[in-house]
Amino acid sequence: xxxxxxxxxxxxxxxxxxxxxxxxxxxxxxxxxxxxxxxxxxxxxxxxxxxxxxxxxxxxxxxxxxxxxxxxxxxxxxxxxxxxxxxxxxxxxxxxxxxxxxxxxxxxxxxxxxxxxxxxxxxxxxxxxxxxxxxxxxxxxxxxxxxxxxxxxxxxxxxxxxxxxxxxxxxxxxxxxxxxxxxxxxxxxxxxxxxxxxxxxxxxxxxxxxxxxxxxxxxxxxxxxxxxxxxxxxxxxxxxxxxxxxxxxxxxxxxxxxxxxxxxxxxxxxxxxxxxxxxxxxxxxxxxxxxxxxxxxxxxxxxxxxxxxxxxxxxxxxxxxxxxxxxxxxxxxxxxxxxxxxxxxxxxxxxxxxxxxxxxxxxxxxxxxxxxxxxxxxxx
Amino acid sequence: xxxxxxxxxxxxxxxxxxxxxxxxxxxxxxxxxxxxxxxxxxxxxxxxxxxxxxxxxxxxxxxxxxxxxxxxxxxxxxxxxxxxxxxxxxxxxxxxxxxxxxxxxxxxxxxxxxxxxxxxxxxxxxxxxxxxxxxxxxxxxxxxxxxxxxxxxxxxxxxxxxxxxxxxxxxxxxxxxxxxxxxxxxxxxxxxxxxxxxxxxxxxxxxxxxxxxxxxxxxxxxxxxxxxxxxxxxxxxxxxxxxxxxxxxxxxxxxxxx
Numbered sequence: 165x166x167x168x169x170x171x172x173x174x175x176x177x178x179x180x181x182x183x184x185x186x187x188x189x190x191x192x193x194x195x196x197x198x199x200x201x202x203x204x205x206x207x208x209x210x211x212x213x214x215x216x217x218x219x220x221x222x223x224x225x226x227x228x229x230x231x232x233x234x235x236x237x238x239x240x241x242x243x244x245x246x247x248x249x250x251x252x253x254x255x256x257x258x259x260x261x262x263x264x265x266x267x268x269x270x271x272x273x274x275x276x277x278x279x280x281x282x283x284x285x286x287x288x289x290x291x292x293x294x295x296x297x298x299x300x301x302x303x304x305x306x307x308x309x310x311x312x313x314x315x316x317x318x319x320x321x322x323x324x325x326x327x328x329x330x331x332x333x334x335x336x337x338x339x340x341x342x343x344x345x346x347x348x349x350x351x352x353x354x355x356x357x358x359x360x361x362x363x364x365x366x367x368x369x370x371x372x373x374x375x376x377x378x379x380x381x382x383x384x385x386x387x388x389x390x391x392x393x394x395x396x397x398x399x400x401x402x403x404x405x406x407x408x409x410x411x412x413x414x415x416x417x418x419x420x421x422x423x424x425x426x427x428x429x430x431x432x433x434x435x436x437x438x439x440x441x442x443x444x445x446x447x448x449x450x451x452x453x454x455x456x457x458x459x460x461x462x463x464x465x466x467x468x469x470x471x472x473x474x475x476x477x478x479x480x481x482x483x484x485x486x487x488x489x490x491x492x493x494x495x496x497x498x499x500x501x502x503x504x505x506x507x508x509x510x511x512x513x514x515x516x517x518x519x520x521x522x523x524x525x526x527x528x529x530x531x532x533x534x535x536x537x538x539x540x541x542x543x544x
Numbered sequence: 545x546x547x548x549x550x551x552x553x554x555x556x557x558x559x560x561x562x563x564x565x566x567x568x569x570x571x572x573x574x575x576x577x578x579x580x581x582x583x584x585x586x587x588x589x590x591x592x593x594x595x596x597x598x599x600x601x602x603x604x605x606x607x608x609x610x611x612x613x614x615x616x617x618x619x620x621x622x623x624x625x626x627x628x629x630x631x632x633x634x635x636x637x638x639x640x641x642x643x644x645x646x647x648x649x650x651x652x653x654x655x656x657x658x659x660x661x662x663x664x665x666x667x668x669x670x671x672x673x674x675x676x677x678x679x680x681x682x683x684x685x686x687x688x689x690x691x692x693x694x695x696x697x698x699x700x701x702x703x704x705x706x707x708x709x710x711x712x713x714x715x716x717x718x719x720x721x722x723x724x725x726x727x728x729x730x731x732x733x734x735x736x737x738x739x740x741x742x743x744x745x746x747x748x749x750x751x752x753x754x755x756x757x758x759x760x761x762x763x764x765x766x767x768x769x770x771x772x773x774x775x776x777x778x779x780x781x782x783x784x785x786x787x788x789x790x791x792x793x794x795x796x797x798x799x800x801x802x
């Protein structure tokens with residue numbers, strides 16, 4: 165190729181001169197050419213008490229890697245016996261010095277433990293880390309509640325504008341997607357339910373199934389999971405990028421309480437919006453079920469409505485709405501908490517956002533299970 | 545070593561433009577083999593753009609850039625890659641890959657372009673860490689665990705991985721404390737001496753300019769208005785150059801050396 169410097173290959177010849185082992189280097193000893201010579205040098209058998217001579221006079225060019233191979237070989241020969249370097253071209257001497265200085269510091273690489281011990285250690289660290297994370301989250305929840313309670317005593321500190329802004333983001337903008345998926349899930353439940361119950365000739369109970377399932381569980385769970393993915397993650401990303409740019413530190417330095425400014429408005433907006441969206445999801449789920457029953461089972465909307473009124477008790481609806489408040493608090497607090505745990509890089513924002521969604525959905529489902537046991541125990 | 549005389553980089557009539565904003569116009573510059581060339585200029589004069597244009601991260605509107613005697617814009621991608629392994633670039637904050645450890649960062653170009661045994665690659669990584677003055681335990685660390693100065697050194701180690709002939713440094717001492725900056729200057733100087741490097745350095749640091757640059761090029765009015773040694777800069781009569789090299793900070797930097 166025009167303009168590219170010609171590069172000769174590196175070579176090493178080994179010979180025996182009486183008692184002495186003679187190594188002679190040829191060609192360009194640069195990183196591009198040394199792969200084979202490296203292998204040759206590694207496999208070189210060095211007898212104990214060797215007297216060696218390393219002739220460098222035929223080297224055309226050497227870079228740090230070439231110098232390192234020479235230095236490595238010299239050290240090995242030196243350990244086994246004695247060695248003299250001869251004929252080093254000017255410049256290579258200096259390079260050899262520099263390389264030997266640089267590498268002198270590096271032979272204390274940190275020891276690696278046994279892999280099974282490492283994984284046990286990792287398990288232990290993970291458990292302790294999860295426990296500590298739980299404690300931190302609990303203390304953060306306490307701090308958030310404290311700030312919220314303070315607002316009750318000092319209503320003039322309540323910040324309406326950010327609450328309204330977040331309500332728009334969390335609530336208003338989520339209406340179409342929540343309505344759509346609730347409608348579809350309601351339709352699916354009605355469809356599967358009526359298909360199943362037909363075998364017992366009990367299609368008419370499908371109405372009870374849809375209303376019971378949606379009002380108690382599906383409406384609120386769907387909404388909560390949707391908002392955990394949609395808004396909980398957004399909270400983490402927003403607060404996380406602020407943390408990354410030291411904006412949170414700037415707030416603290418200016419004497420502002422970031423929990424009050426950033427966390428509380430988001431938590432309140434979520435607590436207001438999630439129950440409202442749950443209500444919407446309930447309605448849309450029932451509508452979806454009604455549409456399916458009308459089309460496939462011939463139950464007219466009027467019949468559906470009367471049936472619904474007969475089988476549905478208000479406490480089913482209450483259970484869903486009561487749960488939604490707690491889910492809302494959990495999602496918002498976890499989202500903000502993870503945002504505040506971001507450190508430095510954009511990569512950390514991504515990790516924390518994932519973690520926030522996973523943790524929020526996990527918490528919602530665990531809470532849901534606890535609520536199920538609780539409401540059955542009190543027979544509500 | 546044929547094909548190009550003493551000029552390892554040769555720029556003629558370069559023009560760079562973003563939208564309606566012309567950054568460079570009819571810019572000429574030669575970089576000699578084995579020298580340390582410092583590029584100075586006010587904010588917005590396109591120092592970093594010039595660097596990015598030479599290494600091919602930004603395509604010029606007009607003019608020619610010859611590196612190693614070859615106009616790289618006329619080559620195919622594969623041919624270009626050959627040349628790209630012959631220079632190293634240190635970006636402002638090191639630009640280390642955050643998902644890899646420091647040692648793996650250094651090995652990226654080795655893995656990509658060469659076929660070396662893993663043992664040799666580990667040795668090379670350890671060697672480069674030592675060369676740039678990082679402790680050996682920095683190797684298994686991730687970039688986020690290093691301080692800014694250490695990230696710069698690690699970035700330099702990666703730039704040096706393939707033993708390049710030219711290194712491009714974008715504000716290597718910005719954000720370092722004076723001791724760290726002086727150490728970095730010394731590092732570049734000693735690497736240049738032992739490896740025969742050519743160094744193309746964008747900098748604002750008057751101490752660096754005084755301590756390690758063989759020549760200085762001043763970017764102003766969309767072109768290189770003057771190239772020369774520190775003494776020539778001090779004699780050159782241009783308002784910005786006068787202010788830059790005769791300002792209070794410059795005086796302090798120069799006094800410290802004499």
